[in-house]
Amino acid sequence: DATHVHSPTGGQGMNSGLIDAPCFLDALSLASKGVACPSLLESYTAERVPVIRGTLGLTTDTLGETLAKTEEGWNRGSKYFQLDVNYRGSPVVLEERGEDVPAPAPGVYTYRTLGRDQAGDRAPDAPPLPDVNGSAGLLTNLFSFFKIAKHTVLIFTASVSSADAVVDALREYPTDLVQSVAILPATFSVCADKALPKADFLVKDTDRHAYEGYLVNPVKAETTIIIVHPDTFVGSAGSGVGNVKGYFSRIFA
Known part of the structure; x- marks a missing residue:
């Protein structure tokens, strides 16, 4: 998978793979059962390619900082967790709370910079x-x-x-x-x-x-x-x- 061929700095290969797998396999499973909407498989590219593009930029920048022996090259903040990745621009995502949720800023690799959660974001937990x-x-x-x-x-x-x-x-x-x-x-x-x-x-x-x-x-x-x-x-x-x-x-x- 070419999207996972990148600089090893940041440990993003495993994170990307763990998110890629359920995203693609669910659509593939529904298609194999004959119950998937024809355009469902295409949503994988729309959702994941922008994220992987951001991952490649992140790992490349981190590698450069590491080779330059800068202190920044050793910092690992929350942006490396990929917990703030979103698919707000996906063709299969439906957000109908427009009057309550402001329009998002551009970008998919956001580190919680888009304000309020909405469709396309990771679903939060709620205990107990x-x-x-x-x-x-x-x-x-x-x-x-x-x-x-x-x-x-x-x-x-x-x-x-x-x-x-x-x-x-x-x-x-x-x-x-x-x-x-x-x-x-x-x-x-x-x-x-x-x-x-x-x-x-x-x-x-x-x-x-x-x-x-x-x-x-x-x-x-x-x-x-x-x-x-x-x-x-x-x-x-x-x-x-x-x-x-x-x-x-x-x-x-």
């Missing part, structure tokens, strides 16, 4: 979350739900009917490729005789980490839908069933 359907006192986190072979639909809502409408809409997609997680706000009262969303998993954001991490206002009545791609990047951010259908029309044939 009480598992409403689990044993009393059982705590979990969002990363425990993310699967390498599944899209994870996060449903932020206090409305059972709105959550169920999204879950019902997901039935038209392969159950082995899509799963749902309903995230109730801290103010939601869970009691024995109260109806709960029919999502695959159900948690309550008691400490508000999930709502804050995904920029969801728990006071607003509307439902927010965040779809996390199998590679753990946010593929879509919006509200309602229309957002779900719009995103998956870019993924599934």
Whole structure:
């Protein structure tokens, strides 16, 4: 793979490979099963080439500084972690919260310089979350739900009917490729005789980490839908069933 042939300084080869693999293999897997949108494979180039271009520039600069025996050549900041890589310009990414999220500045290798998180960014974790359907006192986190072979639909809502409408809409997609997680706000009262969303998993954001991490206002009545791609990047951010259908029309044939 020519994109991984670069100066060894910075240890970016392994980081790049670990991100490349799930990005490409998911699209290849869907294509081999005959369920991928024809343009899905093309998204790999749109997403990864700009990032690799940034990696090549970073490793080349670091090599020059190292050979020049400058102190800067030995510094390894957070930019080497590749945790701030984003795919905001991807043709399969759908961001529908335009009024809440400012337009991003140019660039994909950003080190958190684009301001607020949005679709195309790495999905943040959110612990601890009480598992409403689990044993009393059982705590979990969002990363425990993310699967390498599944899209994870996060449903932020206090409305059972709105959550169920999204879950019902997901039935038209392969159950082995899509799963749902309903995230109730801290103010939601869970009691024995109260109806709960029919999502695959159900948690309550008691400490508000999930709502804050995904920029969801728990006071607003509307439902927010965040779809996390199998590679753990946010593929879509919006509200309602229309957002779900719009995103998956870019993924599934």
